[in-house]
Amino acid sequence: MGWKDHKIKNLIKEINDMFEKVIKRVKGKEGGDLGRIIINHPEFNHAILVPLYKWSNINANRVMEAIERFLNSDENLPLDDQMSIIVGNISIPKGSGKTVPITRLSGTNSSIAIKRSLLRVENTNNHLCLPIAIGRTFVKLCSIVSLDEWRLITKDDPTTFNATEKVIKHRVMTGSFIRNIKTPTKNSYRTAMALTLCRKADIPTDRPLSLVDIKPFEDLLNVNIQVLSAKLCNKFCRVANVPGRKNIYLYLTQLENGENHFDGIGSINGVFGYGYFCETCLKPYKNKGKHACQTTSDVCGSNHCIIGDDTMSCFHCNRSCRSKECFDRHITKKDKRGRDEEKSMCDKVFQCKKCRKVIESSQRKPEQHRCREWKCQNCFKYQLGQHLCYQRMNVKPSSAVPRKYFFYDFETYQRDDIIQCKQGYVPDSPCEKKCTTDCRCTKCRICKNCSLSTCGLYEHKVFYAILQSTCENCGANDEDDEVTDQSKCFTCGSRCEKCMVLKKDQTTLPCPTTCGYRQRVFSGTDAAVKFCSHIMTPHYKNTVLIAHNAKGFDNYPVLNALIDHHGVRPNKILYNGSKIMYMHVAHGLDLTFIDSLNFIQMKLSKIPECFGLTELQKGYFPHLFSSPDVFNYKNGEWPASWYYGTDSMSEKALEAFMKWYDTKKNDRFDFQKELFKYCVSDVDILRRGCMKFRSLMMQVTSKTNDRGENIQGIDPFNYVTIASACQGVFRNLFLKEVYVTMIADQQTGVKSSCPSKYINDRLHIQLPDKDDWTLKEDIANRYSVWDTMFHKSDIALVPSEGYVTDAFSKASIQWLEWIMEKWRRKGRLVEIKHGLNGQEHREGPYRLDGFHVESLKKQPMSSWVSLI
Incomplete structure (x- = not known):
């Protein structure tokens, strides 16, 4: 800019103009986003900071004020290439798009929508999804009164008040008002309600509203508005905790194209699938008495229990109640809905007076309890101290219900983005072969700067996926089972929105013309997302999904799609280094992702020969030819041989490939046709090979009992x-x-x-x-x-913590032995327990270096020291 060697104080106007341009470019059209500016230099004692503000409140004058305050003490700093200016932006989610799929568990019709926990907002032509969602959830806090009561309550209101304003003021409404708000076809009522809320809260309606616009609505309605985000795996992205206010809940769905949408939550318990929800901690829990916080008591089970001045203890179970009301609920045999129960909270749980441990009476009776005991999860016995247990046999199968098996394969292209470290990819040692990015030898495989083999490679992007399914009702036990695009199964076949819903574990039949197909194809740059949307349905509960080398690749796009697009985080992932060996998705689905390579450790092309599937043979496909530009390539020349990765083939494999290639190179190439044929062949080999392996394994491990009954083998x-x-x-x-x-x-x-x-x-x-x-x-x-x-x-x-070897102090043992020897010389036999003459004595969680039992039993504390 020509400012080198100039002083900041001499360039105030030029710097002001520069910041005006930068701020205008960064904040763009969304004034509700947040931004901050940091100016730094090695000679600064501390950086010049412009605090985090809305971009609508940040201008060049605010930046210059921060600079001028700094110049009071450092006016002669030069402008040079060591000066850095960092401009940061935080994009606040805004709700303006059309209704988007709720992708917690499935594609366009998730379990959230099915359970009616969500109050869907169907706005298509405005930016009012946020106020509509707020209005729909707010009216659930209001009471419904008759028309006569309504007229009596609102008779003194100004004549200019509309129905929504009266509802806000009195928190009551008529039945017709709530029906109009709930009816999906009557959008005009919802729009009118939303416009009234925006007008009363002084919120504009000509732009998308974001999280920062919620505060005025809270003050208007005197509520706390909590926002649950699908993109954050159904965690709260906004939390309000003003005391004395009731909570209402919104659901924010976010898509990659930038559109966001707010829906209301009618039942927060239903969204999480739990029976109870703490509105103070914002945490769901299953059982009453399992959660305790400032307002929720695990003694009485109430979520409105505050510590009072009249705390008391229950003599029956030894638990401390927060108040007299807490004690009354504690001994009452009622549930939260007032229904009679067989046992009260007092009967269900007791607390030990000594160790203060809380124990369920159904698991352990008070007279059986011993302080410091614990339950071994292997033998299920209560133990004291260290416990050495034994391996148990499997007495029950891991899944009593027959499982479904899905086999899939992803195809990728890798021509767009190169993954490399900040310093850039540099081979660890000089390469004589002059390798390319597509194929590197062992010398140039590792980057010198970051020591990673992935540095300098193209990013693999999924654009095609094939899935084939099988189960006990179709071809799980048939090694010759052939799956085509017309193969159907009522159990593991495809389902649409109409027939995929399970009602109380009752299986519905698939639609006769459109559903039930065992082979599915997903294409496009969002193929992995479509794949996950398809499998994340209640109908596919208890399914094992298998891919070849899933630990090295296939599990990663699945994991990304689950988290980024479906808001679902696997409840268990097992790694081997950076490889994902196993994933399990609970959320009422029980989906298990494993790798066939962990069982059949060979190339996919070797599987047909290994299991005698002579009619199957793995094909060839030009992976390096794949890119978005050739997705519609048809009737063109056959791709050159190097597109098939011939540089990485062995001599034998290359000879077989060239023999095949010579028969094809003069033909016309149809990309989609060859891609489909290749992927189907791969998945077919994988499915039939794995099911053959499973059949052999179960056959050799099955057994017959003395009653002649066949016991199923190991899956x-x-x-x-x-x-x-x-x-x-x-x-x-x-x-x-x-x-x-x-x-x-x-x-x-x-x-x-x-x-x-x-x-x-x-x-x-x-x-x-x-x-x-x-x-x-x-x-x-x-x-x-x-x-x-x-x-x-x-x-x-082997114990979970390993075999613990207690360490002893040689000096302390010698000293204790000398104390005992000294008393023996005086004619008195004194025995002190220590680590080498028995076992160290324990008091609670602590081990004592030395312990004289007789002193504890017969002598006062003052005489213990006299031994020493």
Whole structure:
């Protein structure tokens, strides 16, 4: 700019003009967004900051004021290339678009919409979705009165007041008012209500409204408006906590094209799918008594329980009640709707007086409780201190309901964006082969600057996906099952918005002409989003989704689509380094994503030969030819051989490819046709190979019990890797468990503890003084069997924290031994417990270096020290 070596104080006007241009360009048309400006220089003691404001309130004068305040102490700083000016912008979500899909669980008709928890706002030609959503949720706080009561309440209101203004003032309404607001076809009533709200709150209606416009509506209606965001995985993006105000809830959906939309939430419990919701913490919870905060008590279960001056304790369960009202609710056998219950909160839970631990009475009776005990999740026994347990066998299948299996494959192009570090990709060592970006050797694979193999590569973008499904009702057990674009199944086939809904676990039949297809195609640059929208439906509950090398690629676009477009975060992800080995999506769907390469560790092209599928053969496709420019390429020349990645083929593979290519190179190339044929072939090989592997695995691991009943074998796809599946086989078929069964002789009443074990799911007991094993049913005439507990197995289970080795101080042990020796010389035998003559004594969570039991029992505290 020609300002080098000039002083800031001499260029005030020029700098002012520069900031005017910068601010005008950054803030654009959206004055509701937030911005800040930071000016820095190595010689500054601190940066010049313009605080975070709306762009409508930021101008060059505000920036110059900050600079002038700084110049009072530093007026002679030069302008040079070390001066940096950072202009930041925070885009505030605005609601202006049409109604967009709620994508929490499914595509265009999600479970939120199905459950009627959402108050949909159907505005198509204005920017009023925010005030309409606020109005619809506000009227749920108002009481409905008769027409005569309405006239009596509003008789003194000004004649200029319309119905909405009267509702705002008195918080009551007539039945006809709420019906008009709720009826989808009567948009004029909602629009009139929204315009009234905007006028009363002094909010403009000629632009999209954002989160920063909500505060005036809160003050007008005297409510707290909480906003739930789909893009943030159904977390709150705006929270208000003004005391004394009731909450109303909005739902903000956001799309990549910039459109946002506000809907009202009629039932916040229904949105989260929980029975209870704390309006103070904004957290859902399932069971009354499982949540406690400033206003919610886990003693009485009420969400309006404040600590009073008359706190009291319950002598029956030892719990502390916040007030007399809290105590009354605590002992009352009523639920939150006033219905009778078998047990009160007092009967359900008790608290230990010593350790203050709260325990459910159904899990542990008060007389059984021991302080510092814990329950082992393997043997399900209560333990004290360190506990060494044993491996258990799998007694039940991981899924009682037959599962569906989806096999899919993504096709990508990689010509647009190169992924590289800030310093840029530089090969770690000189490359003699002169590799390209598409194919790099081991020498130039790693970047010298960031040490990553992904640096300098094109980003893979999904543009095509094929999905094939199978289940027990179609081809899960048929290795010759062929899936075409006309194959149908009522269980695992495709569903539309009409037939995909499950009502109380009742399966509806698919639409006869449009649904039920086992093969689906998703195309376009948003193919991954369409794929996830299709599978995220209640009808596909309990499904395993399998791709070859999913851990290396396919799981990543799925994860991105789930989070960015559906607001769903997998509840469990298992990594191996940076690879996603396993993903599980709960949210009422039970979708499991695994990698077939973790079970069948070979190239996809080797699977047909491995499993004897001689009629199948993996094809070829010019992956490097793929780009948006050639999606409609038809009847053109066949792509050159290098587009097929010949540089990375082995000699044998290259020879086979060139033999095939010579038969095709003179033909005409249809991109969509060849793409479809190639993808279908890949998914077909994957599906049939995996189901053949599953069939063989279940066949060799099945067994027959002594009643002649066939017990299903191990399904490998209930596990993550072939190693974990083999562990499951061992635990089911070969691991022997030993139990202890308590019996009582009906004649003498003598109780005995006998070894026992399960053989073919039937309990066998070794009676006292006998070597053989007897069925439980065969001793029923003489013995009463009243308890069976797991004792041990042949394999130890490594504790979750490892085998803990306590460390001892050599000096402290020597000192304690000297104290005992000193008293022995005086003729008195003193025994002090320490880590090397038994075990360190514990008091609560603490271990004591030395402990003299007799001193604790017989002598006052002052005499303990006299031992020393």
